[in-house]
Amino acid sequence: MRGKLWLLALMAAAFTPSTYASADMWNQFRGTNGDGISTTSQPPVEFDESKNVRWKTAIPDSGWSSPAIWEDEIWLTTGSDEKRELRALCVHRETGEIIKNIKVFDMVDRQVDPAYKHDSPHLNSPATPTPVVEADRVYVSFGSQGIACLNRMTGDKIWQRRDLRIYQPVRQGSSPIVDDDNLYVAFDGTDQQFFIALDKDTGSTRWKTDRNITTDWAATLEASGISTKKGGSKSNEKPGDHKKAFATATLINVDGVRQLIAPAAEATIAYAPQSGEELWRVMHPGGFNVSARPIFQHGLVYVFTSGLTRHFLAIKPDGRGDVTDSHIAWSTKRGTPAIPSPIVIDEHLYMVTDKGGIARCLNAKTGEPLWTKRLGGDHWASPVYANEMLYFCNKQGEVTVLEASPEEPTVRATNQLNGSFIASPALTDDSLILRSTTHLYCLTEGHQRSEQELAKEASDETKIATNAKKGDGKEIDWDSAFEEFLKKDSGARKKFEDGQATKEEIIAWMKSQLGGTKKRGKRSELKKGGDKDNVNFYAIVIGRLKTKDIELGEFTATVDHVTSMYGNRWVRDEINGKTVRVTGVSGQFLDNLLQVKRGQTLKFRTGNYKPSSQTLTFGPKFHVLERTPPFNPEDYGVPPEEFRGYQGELTGKVVEAAGYEVLLEVSDLSPANQSKASKPEKIQGKRVRIIGFYNGHADSFNDLRQGDRIRVGVWHTNPSHDEVNVTDLLEPLSN
Numbered sequence: 001m002r003g004k005l006w007l008l009a010l011m012a013a014a015f016t017p018s019t020y021a022s023a024d025m026w027n028q029f030r031g032t033n034g035d036g037i038s039t040t041s042q043p044p045v046e047f048d049e050s051k052n053v054r055w056k057t058a059i060p061d062s063g064w065s066s067p068a069i070w071e072d073e074i075w076l077t078t079g080s081d082e083k084r085e086l087r088a089l090c091v092h093r094e095t096g097e098i099i100k101n102i103k104v105f106d107m108v109d110r111q112v113d114p115a116y117k118h119d120s121p122h123l124n125s126p127a128t129p130t131p132v133v134e135a136d137r138v139y140v141s142f143g144s145q146g147i148a149c150l151n152r153m154t155g156d157k158i159w160q161r162r163d164l165r166i167y168q169p170v171r172q173g174s175s176p177i178v179d180d181d182n183l184y185v186a187f188d189g190t191d192q193q194f195f196i197a198l199d200k201d202t203g204s205t206r207w208k209t210d211r212n213i214t215t216d217w218a219a220t221l222e223a224s225g226i227s228t229k230k231g232g233s234k235s236n237e238k239p240g241d242h243k244k245a246f247a248t249a250t251l252i253n254v255d256g257v258r259q260l261i262a263p264a265a266e267a268t269i270a271y272a273p274q275s276g277e278e279l280w281r282v283m284h285p286g287g288f289n290v291s292a293r294p295i296f297q298h299g300l301v302y303v304f305t306s307g308l309t310r311h312f313l314a315i316k317p318d319g320r321g322d323v324t325d326s327h328i329a330w331s332t333k334r335g336t337p338a339i340p341s342p343i344v345i346d347e348h349l350y351m352v353t354d355k356g357g358i359a360r361c362l363n364a365k366t367g368e369p370l371w372t373k374r375l376g377g378d379h380w381a382s383p384v385y386a387n388e389m390l391y392f393c394n395k396q397g398e399v400t401v402l403e404a405s406p407e408e409p410t411v412r413a414t415n416q417l418n419g420s421f422i423a424s425p426a427l428t429d430d431s432l433i434l435r436s437t438t439h440l441y442c443l444t445e446g447h448q449r450s451e452q453e454l455a456k457e458a459s460d461e462t463k464i465a466t467n468a469k470k471g472d473g474k475e476i477d478w479d480s481a482f483e484e485f486l487k488k489d490s491g492a493r494k495k496f497e498d499g500q501a502t503k504e505e506i507i508a509w510m511k512s513q514l515g516g517t518k519k520r521g522k523r524s525e526l527k528k529g530g531d532k533d534n535v536n537f538y539a540i541v542i543g544r545l546k547t548k549d550i551e552l553g554e555f556t557a558t559v560d561h562v563t564s565m566y567g568n569r570w571v572r573d574e575i576n577g578k579t580v581r582v583t584g585v586s587g588q589f590l591d592n593l594l595q596v597k598r599g600q601t602l603k604f605r606t607g608n609y610k611p612s613s614q615t616l617t618f619g620p621k622f623h624v625l626e627r628t629p630p631f632n633p634e635d636y637g638v639p640p641e642e643f644r645g646y647q648g649e650l651t652g653k654v655v656e657a658a659g660y661e662v663l664l665e666v667s668d669l670s671p672a673n674q675s676k677a678s679k680p681e682k683i684q685g686k687r688v689r690i691i692g693f694y695n696g697h698a699d700s701f702n703d704l705r706q707g708d709r710i711r712v713g714v715w716h717t718n719p720s721h722d723e724v725n726v727t728d729l730l731e732p733l734s735n
């Protein structure tokens with residue numbers, strides 16, 4: 001396999017975007033060839049915060065740009081909304097020392113469309129596009145904030161452009177690319193969409209072309225079950241949302257003719273690099289592109305789309321004009337990602353979904369699926385390939401290493417680091433370069449961080465940066481401190497996301513570490529009408545979907561039923577039959593939400609409730625969000641009136657076991673003498689929900705599977721509640 005890859009690399013070298021870059025420099029987004037492949041690097045397979053770490057360097061401020069490497073230099077960008085400045089950093093590859101920290105721009109006010117009600121710069125970083133590095137220059141882009149060319153040796157600015165401004169509600173994402181003459185970059189906002197070529201030497205415009213894409217977006221939304229009528233959905237509050245895109249272009253050569261493949265929002269377009277003439281276009285089916293960079297292999301251009309429907313398209317690039325109906329060799333929408341780019345190795349294409357981390361392998365020529373493997377986590381970073389291994393990094397700090405094989409792959413390692421990975425990795429020589437949201441790692445076989453380094457880092461992380469100085473009389477902003485702590489400590493973040501610790505518990509620990517307030521008030525459940533508009537409401541809710549906003553991770557639903565409440569049960573009566581807003585949906589559950597259409601029924605778990613806005617938060621642990629049949633009381637274990645007050649034993653089949661709750665289909669029962677049910681036999685053949693298995697039955701509960709037969713002791717302690725409590729008995733029975 002490696003021999004074939006080396007031959008492919010040599011063939012591709014004649015058409016690389018810049019003739020200055022060698023195959024192992026990794027000088028731009030996804031490497032010199034833009035495909036995520038290194039033919040020379042041999043990075044370690046196993047590593048952690050100590051093992052095989054050459055160095056780890058804290059990166060100031062915020063940025064998601066990927067590392068770009070030239071010789072002994074690693075370049076990346078960063079920015080600060082608080083300081084209102086944008087910078088380029090150069091890190092020494094051998095030592096991890098920041099040797100250049102260059103202020104490129106002072107920020108200017110973002111262009112904003114007042115009609116766009118959901119401006120969301122917080123969903124992105126100030127510095128997401130990846131730089132391009134050459135022998136004597138570094139090109140950095142900050143989208144509408146500006147593009148600059150820097151002298152690589154001195155850091156001096158050679159030229160800049162700050163006149164290319166569009167409205168980007170989620171900020172910029174498209175990285176620049178270069179060839180011998182030009183720098184190319186996309187500007188796809190909600191108000192304007194154009195592609196531009198700039199002279200590399202002067203920054204002057206060589207050509208600029210309007211995307212010129214017109215579609216009936218309202219019809220597309222209606223076909224997907226999303227109303228465009230006033231008040232029907234938030235599409236009316238996000239004008240032009242379907243026009244924005246974040247993809248990086250790719251230069252290819254087709255039968256001796258160079259093409260610039262530049263995905264826009266609703267179409268992928270090929271331009272002539274020297275003139276900007278449009279060669280061909282393929283319309284995207286029902287969606288807009290996010291960030292995946294196209295790949296050209298086997299005479300096909302591979303493109304992902306996103307939005308309402310996620311499609312993977314394999315396009316033959318030898319047509320002219322609109323070739324949507326004639327030049328799509330194959331396509332699929334099964335398990336396709338929206339953000340991470342794919343990798344093609346020999347005749348096999350590998351990809352991973354951004355939500356849930358589902359890795360797949362397809363036949364690159366035909367689209368035939370070969371295998372599917374769940375890695376878990378949220379994958380925004382694109383995978384990379386080296387030494388016959390695939391490296392997948394997720395936002396939860398995991399780096400999974402798989403063998404690149406068309407057969408069911410072996411997981412060689414699942415490595416955990418204290419970081420969140422959004423930027424794509426870089427490869428060089430024997431090292432894997434990873435940028436987390438806070439640090440830059442150089443992972444190299446045979447290196448080890450010392451105990452002193454690890455101890456100092458652990459000590460530093462407990463000294464949480466806050467917005468106030470001790471003793472100045474100001475209150476500490478613990479909300480901001482909490483958010484900052486989760487960014488820096490992946491262990492705490494995982495505990496919070498998995499529900500092992502609440503925000504309040506983590507803040508209490510932070511206070512103890514800082515020697516903060518010593519007061520220990522009695523914890524009490526917030527009652528309706530209390531001081532704060534945020535009450536605990538841990539429950540399963542059944543409702544019909546009205547609207548959804550995947551980008552913001554929220555939806556609205558009309559509540560049909562509430563069950564399994566833990567605290568503040570008055571909320572059930574307040575929201576039953578009403579339309580509520582649900583926020584905080586993330587990860588793989590956004591995939592689930594995408595599958596639910598307006599009017600369909602879904603089941604979801606909640607965590608908190610805000611009475612003033614009738615807003616529920618998506619549950620922080622034992623996550624549930626899935627499409628379900630229309631509400632039927634018996635399906636959800638609402639017991640007959642004659643069964644309420646029951647105490648005794650139940651025998652039956654497990655219909656569902658999740659979140660330390662069991663939905664049991666009852667076949668037999670044995671009431672206790674103290675049972676208060678008037679006709680308990682009414683439960684036979686019906687379902688009942690049993691809760692509380694974390695009290696003494698946790699291990700046995702974890703062994704339960706759908707279809708198991710069990711005998712269980714229960715007590716309906718509060719007949720006004722639908723669920724019953726487990727008591728002292730949980731016994732598996734043979735089927």
